[in-house]
Amino acid sequence: MRTVSTWIMLAAFGLSTAASAQEVTLRAVSAFAEKTTYSKPFEQFIERVNAAGKGVVHINYIGGPKAMPPFEVGNALKNGVIDIANATGAFYTNLMPEADAWKLAQRPMAELRKNGGYDYMAKLYAQKMNAIFLARLVDDNPFHLYLNKKIDKPDLAGLKLRITPVYRDFFQALGATVVQTAPGEVYTALERGVVDGYGWPITGIFDLGWHEKTKYRVDPGFYSAEVSVLVNKTAWDKLTDKQKAVLQQAARQGENEAAADFAKLDASETERQAKAGIQTITFDAAGSKKYLDEAYKAGWAGVIRQSPEHGPKLQAFFAKAQ
Numbered sequence: 001m002r003t004v005s006t007w008i009m010l011a012a013f014g015l016s017t018a019a020s021a022q023e024v025t026l027r028a029v030s031a032f033a034e035k036t037t038y039s040k041p042f043e044q045f046i047e048r049v050n051a052a053g054k055g056v057v058h059i060n061y062i063g064g065p066k067a068m069p070p071f072e073v074g075n076a077l078k079n080g081v082i083d084i085a086n087a088t089g090a091f092y093t094n095l096m097p098e099a100d101a102w103k104l105a106q107r108p109m110a111e112l113r114k115n116g117g118y119d120y121m122a123k124l125y126a127q128k129m130n131a132i133f134l135a136r137l138v139d140d141n142p143f144h145l146y147l148n149k150k151i152d153k154p155d156l157a158g159l160k161l162r163i164t165p166v167y168r169d170f171f172q173a174l175g176a177t178v179v180q181t182a183p184g185e186v187y188t189a190l191e192r193g194v195v196d197g198y199g200w201p202i203t204g205i206f207d208l209g210w211h212e213k214t215k216y217r218v219d220p221g222f223y224s225a226e227v228s229v230l231v232n233k234t235a236w237d238k239l240t241d242k243q244k245a246v247l248q249q250a251a252r253q254g255e256n257e258a259a260a261d262f263a264k265l266d267a268s269e270t271e272r273q274a275k276a277g278i279q280t281i282t283f284d285a286a287g288s289k290k291y292l293d294e295a296y297k298a299g300w301a302g303v304i305r306q307s308p309e310h311g312p313k314l315q316a317f318f319a320k321a322q
């Protein structure tokens with residue numbers, strides 16, 4: 001009798017521990033090419049999760065744009081085709097135009113997590129993307145305009161430029177004609193002379209060989225690139241506290257390191273571009289001011305045009321105190 005009840009108790013205990021200890025596997029995709037600048041922080045995040053999460057949570061990294069077109073990643077995340085995405089807001093403005101406002105943030109993430117800006121965005125991610133915004137892994141990383149034709153003032157009339165939504169309103173405000181492409185199409189567009197230049201951050205132009213087809217970089221840089229880890233909310237809600245904690249710990253570590261890591265990379269890539277023969281185009285003080293003022297003016301006007309309800313609130317949280 002005693003033996004049987006002990007056996008039942010053990011079996012029940014065994015089953016419950018087996019159930020709670022079951023490792024969950026999450027499918028992940030990056031909107032950027034594997035092992036390149038904007039996937040590396042995510043790949044480190046995955047390594048950390050898989051190391052700390054042994055037997056608890058495992059991320060199965062399916063890959064980058066070879067596995068899924070970058071502008072489809074937001075949809076796949078929202079619909080649960082994948083559980084985790086590494087993406088930038090500009091790549092899923094079709095679902096959530098407000099996501100592109102991260103680029104305009106002039107306050108550190110640590111501050112946005114306290115001042116209500118993060119919480120405001122998090123609600124929009126839940127509503128519009130069925131997503132949890134877990135961590136921003138790229139920060140302190142300005143965008144630039146790269147050109148193959150020389151300019152001497154902030155006037156882009158007559159130039160045809162490769163863009164994503166990040167640059168659209170700004171480059172158009174300065175008179176450019178624009179054409180949107182995924183990063184994977186930039187090299188060919190330059191090689192064929194389809195575009196006179198492109199928008200891209202200060203880091204990463206060597207990853208896909210663009211330096212071979214780039215004569216000039218326009219300074220100063222503007223905005224700050226955002227690339228972040230998103231989790232499908234339905235998948236997130238099914239995780240145990242222990243599984244969530246593993247993801248949150250790796251997320252926090254990545255977000256806390258992002259600005260300093262990128263500040264270093266910004267400096268080394270600036271030097272590498274000069275060594276590769278890329279010349280810098282600069283304007284006089286008034287020209288630089290006009291360029292930067294227009295960047296933020298056109299950027300915020302674009303966000304507010306696409307989201308009259310949330311745009312002004314995001315501006316209040318994100319913009320530098322005047």
Ligand code: 173
Pocket residue numbers: 038088090163164165166182183199200201225226227
């Ligand atoms: O230029 C782009 O493709 C783009 O929008 C972007 C955003 C963040 C990081 C790198 C590129």
